[in-house]
Amino acid sequence: MSHRIITWLVRILIAFDNPHIHTRMPVIGGINFPVQTQGRCWELLIRSISTPPGYPWLAEAIEAGFLHCVLKSAAENRNLKHVKIFLSSILPFGFISSSVLTQLKTGLIQDLADSPQLTASSSFELWKGVASVANTRIAVLDAWETAGRHSSLACDNMQCGRIEAKRKFKCCAGCRGANYCSAECQSVDWQDGHQLVCDDLRAVRFRYPELVHPRERSFMHALTHHDYQCFLFQISFEQVMFMRDHPGDDLIVVFDYTKATGVEFKVDPRARLPGNADLAAELPVQWVRHARSGGRMGLHVMFVGEACECKARLFLLRASSAVFQFGLKVLARSTMFPPDSADEQLHDKHGVSALIEKTKGRFTEIH
């Protein structure tokens, strides 16, 4: 489907909402549109923007004024079924995309929240919930755009781990997935194990080309990073509990972005990861890097909604020091969190919160 068709569909819907042509068929580009067209347009729009990869179309529909159509319909109690589908499932899945949030940012959220028509409508509560999640994500988007100009990386030579501005690094020409501060570091890392994963990493990139634009992927990474820091205490606590109950097992932090209410996270065994083909190919390779990092790298999976499907994407987050991860392991083995401890004892000031406090200055997560 051509991109421009989305804009056309929205223009037709807007024409139907124009009070001056209420009794006539709207004429757009010399074509008359009968009233039944309105329902068809809604269905076509909803169907196309919920098809992977629907986020470019969602952004385009918002830009063309679709949100105003949706909320006008809601205020007048028309097309409510479609309005609810849009507000509760389609719009929230776009909140992990920078292009959708950029469109929402341009005053739409505030303008619409102040509309008296909308405030009186039955969908107002739904809109309020959605708008509050959108506002949080827009704040992350702003921070990401500001930081993007001088974002930092860590040298992939695990013995070096130097952190510098992105532009100071050169990446491996084979896989383009490893970054080094110098030729010496690249050669050390090659001997140290990168030669074992370089081909596989390259194969993953070429065999499973992302449906998602690299800019969107980078924003998803920033979002995971932001949420990780917001929920650091809870996630670390879950990690300690996991390590206590499954000593020696591999764990993975899962962020679920398929809920309209925001993000939910949990700590899971690596083995329980549901697969999509590209994740199944990427996971063993990234796991080797994770294992070599000595606790500096954490594997994070985000579940994202793409139409009716739920996809999993893998992200590596790396800390500037391994002290924190090491501390979590020590806590898990300590007697501070015995297997039968009651909930109120779990928030021990000498436990996870104290560790976070102690390592604060030395614990920076980078991409």
Ligand SMILES: [Zn+2]
């Ligand atoms: Zn280096």
Ligand SMILES: [Zn+2]
């Ligand atoms: Zn490589």
